[in-house]
Structure formats: structure tokens, C-alpha cells
Amino acid sequence: MRSATSDEGRTSRPHAGGRLTAGTGVERLLEQCSRLHTQEIDYSLHRMHRLLADLGSPERVLPPVIHVAGTNGKGSAIAVMRTLLEAGGLRVHTYTSPHLVHFNERIRLASINASRPVADDVLENALMYCLECNRGRPITQFEVVTAAAFHMFATHDADVVLLEAGLGGRCDATNVVPKPVATVITSISYDHETYLGSSIEQIAVEKAGIFRPGIPVIVGPQQYFVAENVISRAASLIGAPIHKAGRDFRGKVRGDKFVYIDSEGLHSWPLPGLAGEHQIDNSSTAIATLLTTGLMPDSATVRRALPLVRWPGRLQPLTGRVAEMLPPDTDVVVDGGHNPGAAAVIASELRRRNETDQRSTVLILGMLATKDAAAFLAPFLGSVFRVVTVPLRPDLISHDPQTLAAIAGDIGLSGHAASSVTEAIAEAGRLTSTLKLRLLFIGSLHLAGEVLELDASLLDPAAERDA
Numbered sequence: 001m002r003s004a005t006s007d008e009g010r011t012s013r014p015h016a017g018g019r020l021t022a023g024t025g026v027e028r029l030l031e032q033c034s035r036l037h038t039q040e041i042d043y044s045l046h047r048m049h050r051l052l053a054d055l056g057s058p059e060r061v062l063p064p065v066i067h068v069a070g071t072n073g074k075g076s077a078i079a080v081m082r083t084l085l086e087a088g089g090l091r092v093h094t095y096t097s098p099h100l101v102h103f104n105e106r107i108r109l110a111s112i113n114a115s116r117p118v119a120d121d122v123l124e125n126a127l128m129y130c131l132e133c134n135r136g137r138p139i140t141q142f143e144v145v146t147a148a149a150f151h152m153f154a155t156h157d158a159d160v161v162l163l164e165a166g167l168g169g170r171c172d173a174t175n176v177v178p179k180p181v182a183t184v185i186t187s188i189s190y191d192h193e194t195y196l197g198s199s200i201e202q203i204a205v206e207k208a209g210i211f212r213p214g215i216p217v218i219v220g221p222q223q224y225f226v227a228e229n230v231i232s233r234a235a236s237l238i239g240a241p242i243h244k245a246g247r248d249f250r251g252k253v254r255g256d257k258f259v260y261i262d263s264e265g266l267h268s269w270p271l272p273g274l275a276g277e278h279q280i281d282n283s284s285t286a287i288a289t290l291l292t293t294g295l296m297p298d299s300a301t302v303r304r305a306l307p308l309v310r311w312p313g314r315l316q317p318l319t320g321r322v323a324e325m326l327p328p329d330t331d332v333v334v335d336g337g338h339n340p341g342a343a344a345v346i347a348s349e350l351r352r353r354n355e356t357d358q359r360s361t362v363l364i365l366g367m368l369a370t371k372d373a374a375a376f377l378a379p380f381l382g383s384v385f386r387v388v389t390v391p392l393r394p395d396l397i398s399h400d401p402q403t404l405a406a407i408a409g410d411i412g413l414s415g416h417a418a419s420s421v422t423e424a425i426a427e428a429g430r431l432t433s434t435l436k437l438r439l440l441f442i443g444s445l446h447l448a449g450e451v452l453e454l455d456a457s458l459l460d461p462a463a464e465r466d467a
Contacts, residue, residue, distance in 0.1 A: 026103065026123050029127040029128065030127070030145075033145070036136065036141075037140045039140070041140070041167065041195060043167070043168070043171045043195050045171055045173070045175065047138065047139045051134055051139060051143065051147050052147055052150065054134070055129075058153070058155075059154075059177050059178070062153050062154055062177065063153070063158045064159070064180075064293070065160075065163050066081065066293065067174065067184065068163065068164050068185075069164075069168070069169035069172075069183070069184070070185050070186030070187055070207060071187060071188050071189040071203070071207075071341055072189055072342050073220060073282040074096075075096050075311055076274055076311050076314055077220070077286040077289075078094060078162045078164055078286075080306075081162055082094055082108075083305050084286070084297055084301070084302060085159075085160055085290070085297070086114045087301050087302075088295075088296075088297030088298070088301050091112070091157065091159045092108070092115050093107075093110050093115065093152075093153045093158045093160070093161045093162070094107070094115055094161075094162045095149045095161070097142070100312055100313050100448055100452055103123075106149075107145075107152065109122070109153075110156065110157065118152065122152065123152075126151050126152050142166055146173040146174055150176075163180070167195060167196075168203075169206055169209040170205075170207075171206075172209075172210075175209060175210050178212075179215065180212065181216075182215065182217075182292055182293050183211055183212065183215060183216075183218075185231055187222060188204050188224065189339050189342070190203070190340055191203075191338075191339040200224045204227040204234075205234065207231070211238050212238070213238050214240065214241075215240055216240065216293070217240045218242075218288050219231055219245060220245050220281055220285035221281045223344070232244070243292055245284060249261065249284060249287075250262075251280045251281065251283060252280060254268070256270075257270065257271065258306065262291070267299065269302055270303060270307045271306070272306045272309045274310075274311055274314060274315075275316075275317075276315045276346070277349060283309075287302075314335055315333055315349065316334050316335070317333055318451070318452075320456045322454055322455040325425050325426075326425065326429050326437075326439065327437075330429075331438040331439070332439045333439070333441070334441040334442075334455075336445035336447075336448035337443070338367065338368070338442075338443055338444050339376065340372070343378075343380065346440075347379035347380045347383050350380070350440070351383050353438070358436060359436050359437060359438040360385040360431075360435045360438065361383060361438040362437060362439050363440050363441075364389075364390060364424045364441045365390070365408075365443040366391060366398060366404075367398060368396060368397065368398055368446070369398055369399050371443075373403075373407045374410070377407065381412055381413065386416060386428075387404075387405070387408040387413050387416070389404035389405045389416070389417050389418065390420060391419070392450075393446065396446055401418060405417040421450060421451060
């Protein structure tokens with residue numbers, strides 16, 4: 001088993017040995033963390049409870065916590081909530097994973113105007129403190145980082161904490177807050193079957209492990225009816241009131257407006273600043289959560305803030321260095337989707353766009369070896385012209401590009417292997433002489449991070465703090 005780093009997870013080669021040395025930087029401390037456990041994911045909570053007790057139980061003195069689990073849409077829903085809350089004048093701490101380019105992206109600390117990625121020295125001090133309290137005992141990197149986040153959240157003033165589960169929910173390192181103000185379940189799909197189970201029922205049970213007696217559960221739209229049934233049953237058994245998309249609230253696009261409907265009536269707002277009609281589902285879930293908890297800002301604030309929502313690596317258009325490698329009329333987009341549920345909604349959005357602008361889409365695909373590439377690619381049949389496959393970075397155990405290309409060919413897609421992202425871009429560029437092209441990087445958040453770093457389009461945390 002390996003350390004839970006995100007809902008995509010990280011399949012990488014283990015480190016060994018090493019000891020903590022005072023004065024090291026964040027990267028060195030993270031390396032030290034990775035050497036404290038022989039497994040990268042160890043799906044249990046006893047180490048987390050032990051370390052938090054040694055830290056003085058910071059998880060018990062946090063500002064009001066909204067805990068979010070699910071397979072797809074967690075980060076987007078959190079981005080909507082954070083933008084609306086901050087626009088309404090509240091101070092917000094945020095914990096998400098994984099990062100795309102800079103590790104500091106995972107932890108945002110509240111400030112007067114808006115939250116900012118944690119500064120290196122603050123993160124370094126928190127990690128050092130956690131490692132000192134841990135005293136060399138076995139623990140995963142994700143557990144140490146999560147404990148450090150709780151320590152920082154407890155010692156820096158804020159009004160709200162937005163907390164994303166890393167893997168599953170029941171035994172995730174984030175699932176230690178005794179009484180959040182709400183728990184949220186976004187769309188559930190197949191992912192991490194090794195740890196969460198091979199069926200949607202089993203995966204949904206794991207996600208529902210974040211529920212608490214008497215604490216409201218907000219459930220976003222579900223692709224699988226069985227997931228909704230499992231969630232409803234789990235909430236009932238634990239005595240948690242449930243607010244379900246489709247029954248208690250819903251959102252839809254009407255022209256250029258986002259329409260939100262619940263028992264209180266109908267609201268019409270501008271579309272959120274996240275691309276894709278599936279983001280209406282995530283935005284509706286976020287708004288239902290804020291309304292349920294009494295944290296929703298006034299309608300004028302929502303109207304002003306919704307178009308400002310950003311969440312990198314989610315159908316994000318690229319306009320930097322990568323775009324400059326291609327003819328100016330090429331549509332270049334990156335998305336970190338990596339499971340069949342994400343593929344289904346992205347393929348649907350592609351079909352909608354293709355019908356509108358008559359472009360031919362080329363996927364540049366890289367995937368971890370643990371992912372079911374055939375199931376991921378199947379929704380794109382009939383929507384893409386070609387799949388160009390690439391390796392992920394060397395420390396990750398990824399599908400070989402030739403293997404990925406063969407899988408694409410086996411299901412009826414035109415697959416071609418490339419040795420690198422830049423080679424794949426060059427191959428796609430050669431197609432622009434005869435095609436009006438859309439280029440979509442997809443298959444892994446790790447690939448999304450590599451592409452965003454190459455494009456230089458993701459603001460460095462230090463620059464964001466100074467902005």
C-alpha cells in the first residue's frame with residue numbers, strides 16, 4: 001500500500017533511509033516524511049490520532065469545518081465555496097490535494113483580503129514541529145502534511161475551513177474532525193479500487209465514512225443511482241440530515257445564466273468561471289452547502305463573485321508557452337481528469353464544443369499504471385481525431401506510451417506514441433496544416449501539472465502572496 005496523496009493518488013517508487021536535520025527546506029522535510037513509513041498509502045487513522053494528540057489536538061479547535069469527499073468535483077466545489085465566502089468578507093483556510101506545480105498550493109491560509117498559499121517558512125516550521133512531535137515513528141507523508149495543516153489552521157485566525165478528503169473518506173487522514181458544520185459528497189465514480197473496493201457500493205460506503213450524527217450531508221448529482229442509495233442509507237443510519245441534488249436543489253444553464261432552484265425559490269446568476277456544464281453541478285453543490293450552513297453571502301455578492309471562480313487544471317485554456325508552440329488559432333486546453341467518471345463529463349463537453357466550433361480534437365494522454373486506460377478512453381469514441389500518448393515524469397509508475405497507444409487502437413481510436421510532451425505537441429502541430437485543431441492534455445493531474453509548468457500559466461505561490 002502507498003501514502004494517500006490525493007484522490008488521484010501517487011504511484012511512485014519508494015524512498016528509504018534518512019533522518020531529520022534542522023534547517024532543511026520544505027522539499028527536504030517532505031523527503032524525510034516519505035522515509036518514515038514503508039508504505040505510501042496505509043489506509044488507517046491510528047497514526048493520525050496519535051500525532052494530533054501529541055500536537056495538542058488542533059483538529060478540535062479549528063474554525064467551522066466543511067469536509068468534502070467524492071471522486072470528481074471536490075476541488076471545484078471547494079473553489080466555488082472559497083470564492084463566494086471570501087467575496088462575502090469571510091476569512092477561509094483551505095486544504096486540497098494534490099498540488100499541480102507547487103506543493104504550497106495544497107494549503108491556503110486566510111488573510112484579510114483573501115487566502116494565499118502558505119509561505120515556505122510557515123510550512124517548514126509546521127512540518128518541523130510535526131516531525132519533532134512524531135519522534136521518528138512510522139507515519140505517511142500525507143498524514144504529516146495533514147497534521148501540519150491542522151496545526152496551522154488552529155494557530156491562524158479564520159472564519160471557515162474547507163477540507164478536502166485525500167483518498168476515500170472513512171480512513172482518510174482528514175477524517176478526524178469531530179464535528180464539522182457540514183459534510184459534502186460530490187460525484188462518485190470508479191477510482192482507487194485497490195483501497196476503496198471494486199464496486200460503486202463499496203466506494204460510496206468509504207466516502208460516506210465522513211458523516212457525523214446530526215451534521216448535515218449535502219450530496220451533489222450522482223452518475224450512479226446505487227451511489228445515491230448507499231449515501232442516503234448511510235446518512236439515515238448515522239442520523240445525519242441529508243440534502244440531495246435533484247430532490248432538494250438543482251442547477252441548470254439557461255442561456256448565459258446559471259439558474260439555482262431549491263425550496264426557497266429560483267435564483268438566476270452569471271455562469272461560474274469554471275468551464276464545462278458539469279461545473280453547474282459542482283457549483284450547485286457548493287451553493288447548497290453554503291445555504292445549509294448559513295454561510296451564503298447575499299445575492300449581489302454571488303452575482304459578482306461567481307464569474308471569478310478559478311480552479312487550475314480543469315478544462316483550463318492555455319495561453320502561455322505551450323500555446324506559443326502551436327499556430328495561433330489552435331484551442332489548447334488541459335484537464336486533470338483521470339477516471340471514467342471524469343472522462344464521461346469531459347467527453348460530453350467536447351462533443352458540445354465540437355458541434356459549436358467544428359474543431360478536430362487531439363488528446364495528449366498520460367496515465368498512471370494503476371488507471372484503467374480503456375475505461376477512461378471509451379467515452380471519447382467519436383469525439384476525438386487522434387490520441388497521442390506520453391509518459392509521466394520518471395518517478396511515477398505510468399502506462400508506457402506504446403501500451404497506451406495500443407489500448408486506444410484496440411477500442412477504435414487512432415493512437416500514436418510520443419516520448420515526451422514536447423514531442424506530442426510537435427506531432428499535433430503538424431496536423432494544423434489540414435485541420436482546425438483542439439488540443440486537450442488529459443489523463444492525470446501529474447500531466448496537468450507538467451503542462452502548466454511548461455506553459456508557465458500557473459502563478460507561483462510566492463507571487464500570489466505578493467499580489
